[in-house]
Amino acid sequence: GENVEQHPSTLSVQEGDSAVIKCTYSDSASNYFPWYKQELGKRPQLIIDIRSNVGEKKDQRIAVTLNKTAKHFSLHITETQPEDSAVYFCAAGDAGKSTFGDGTTLTVKP
Amino acid sequence: KAGVTQTPRYLIKTRGQQVTLSCSPISGHRSVSWYQQTPGQGLQFLFEYFSETQRNKGNFPGRFSGRQFSNSRSEMNVSTLELGDSALYLCASSLEWWDTEQYFGPGTRLTVT
Numbered sequence: 001g002e003n004v005e006q007h008p009s010t011l012s013v014q015e016g017d018s019a020v021i022k023c024t025y026s027d028s029a030s031n032y033f034p035w036y037k038q039e040l041g042k043r044p045q046l047i048i049d050i051r052s053n054v055g056e057k058k059d060q061r062i063a064v065t066l067n068k069t070a071k072h073f074s075l076h077i078t079e080t081q082p083e084d085s086a087v088y089f090c091a092a093g094d095a096g097k098s099t100f101g102d103g104t105t106l107t108v109k110p
Numbered sequence: 111k112a113g114v115t116q117t118p119r120y121l122i123k124t125r126g127q128q129v130t131l132s133c134s135p136i137s138g139h140r141s142v143s144w145y146q147q148t149p150g151q152g153l154q155f156l157f158e159y160f161s162e163t164q165r166n167k168g169n170f171p172g173r174f175s176g177r178q179f180s181n182s183r184s185e186m187n188v189s190t191l192e193l194g195d196s197a198l199y200l201c202a203s204s205l206e207w208w209d210t211e212q213y214f215g216p217g218t219r220l221t222v223t
Binding site: 001032034036042043044045046049051089091093094097098099100101102103 | 152215
């Protein structure tokens with residue numbers, strides 16, 4: 001089955017700095033790579049996703065890159081703000097089934 | 111449009127009991143997936159239902175089961191509860207089985223004592 005590794009497990013940055021979270025996956029059949037943000041006590045919210053036929057996708061301060069050959073994808077957050085503080089999960093999979101990474105706790109210090 | 115809803119939101123059960131959790135997907139969504147979230151294990155896939163049929167199943171024991179009704183609402187059942195079953199159970203819905211974009215419900219917090 002699919003195995004997703006996510007690094008780092010914790011990340012602390014100063015407000016305004018950039019944050020990068022990286023994930024690797026094992027199943028070359030995976031073709032969908034979403035990122036979720038989960039604030040304390042709340043449900044995971046989809047923030048951005050990328051499909052296997054796209055190398056990069058950007059949405060305002062958030063971008064995701066995918067390297068299918070190396071089987072890794074990354075989340076980039078620029079100009080971080082305190083409200084970006086949360087747990088971020090990557091996932092890899094296909095229709096109906098996603099395998100999640102263990103999460104990265106991002107803390108943005110004002 | 112209303113989001114994914116789950117009931118109950120909190121549940122306390124004793125070891126050996128069984129429990130049933132309910133999930134109502136976003137209106138028009140026909141695929142429902144269930145996940146178990148624990149601090150140590152992250153988000154673990156339980157199973158996915160579409161059109162009243164289980165399409166995918168994760169690596170959980172047979173004590174975990176589920177079903178989906180004709181209105182796409184889904185239930186999951188855990189029998190013979192163990193302390194390790196204490197977790198947040200999340201369901202997520204998507205439009206069709208091939209639709210990869212999932213929307214999560216608020217979860218049911220199950221505590222087994």
